[in-house]
Amino acid sequence: IYTEDRRLKIYSIPDGPARILVEAEPGKTLPRGGFMSGVPNTAFSPDGTMIAYALQDAGESPGRRSELWIVDAAGGSPRKIANAPPSHTLLGEVVWDPLGKMIFAEAQAAESQRMYEHWVMENFLPAAPAPPQEDPTLFRVRKVWDKADGYFMGAPSPNGRYLTYADEYLGLGIRDLVTGENRLLLQNKSWADADYCYNSIFSSDGSRVAYICQVQERLTQLRIVNSDGTSTRVLRDGLDGMDYLPFGWTSDGKYILAHCSGSPIRTAESPTSGDTVSSIAFISALDGSINT
Secondary structure (H helix, E strand, C coil): CEEECCEEEEECCCCCCEEEEEECCCCEECCCCCCCCCCCCEEECCCCCEEEEEEEECCCCCCCCEEEEEEECCCCCCEEEEECCCCCCEEEEEEECCCCCCEEEEEECCCCCCCCCCCCCCCCCCCCCCCCCCCCCCCCCCCCCCCCCCECCCCECCCCCEEEEECCCCCEEEEECCCCCEEEEECCCCCCCCCEEEEEEECCCCCEEEEEEECCCCCEEEEEEECCCCCCEEEECCCCCEEEEEEEECCCCCEEEEEEEECCCCCCCCCCCCCCEEEEEEEECCCCCEEC
16 A cells, blocks of 8 residues: 555555555645654555555644545545544554554644654464473483582482582582582691592481592592591501492492402402402491402
8 A cells, every 4th residue: 555645556466556545635635654654654454454544634734634534445435434633633653453443543733743652562472382380300400509619529418408529629528509508528728738538429318428538648548427527437448459439328328339449459368469350349338348
């Protein structure tokens, strides 16, 4: 649809002929549209069967007035549906509502400065689907420690609240993932005199922690400590030349499952030692005895 002087034309897209739908009577004009509606001040109904347009007194006199009209897009006699109110005599920015029941137009006084209005069209798209409810049993990934200043080399507690870790000097610590509090069970002041702690793991009830500790003599010991930091005990002192890396506890807390590797030192108990070995063993949490 397009206005040309006093005529309202309709074009068939893309290359059809133009038809004149309305020709303004003498003394009237079809005002060009503004920024929002473009040219002209016309609007198709949502179903495309009707066209609404503004008709205005020609000239620039302060007393000029607008009217709102509709016409069938297929052609026919136009019908006036409204006069501009006396306080705001000029109509423009014609917009048809999405349901086709109302026509909106900007109204202003003839002598006033033109002001634009911003409209929003609502509820004409399908409702957005509700977000799916999270299934707590499904796999998920979430960050539990931001800007960690130590090493990990630990494991979460059975209830998921705590996390063992090694700090910057490989001291053994426990982090509360709810409060963000860090608590050291074994603290090293510097690398020079540090006992290096790593591969820590909670017992099944969360009351104890098994871990590896490399002492100054370069011996690797398997130790356990209560999760409150008390009662540290050495289960394997490393004098046999073996490393014992814990990776599980039995449900009753009596044994630690560990990977045993190294070159055992020959003793009266192991006269054939000396070759590199690797095995999985249960180590008693009471006295450190081994059951392979």
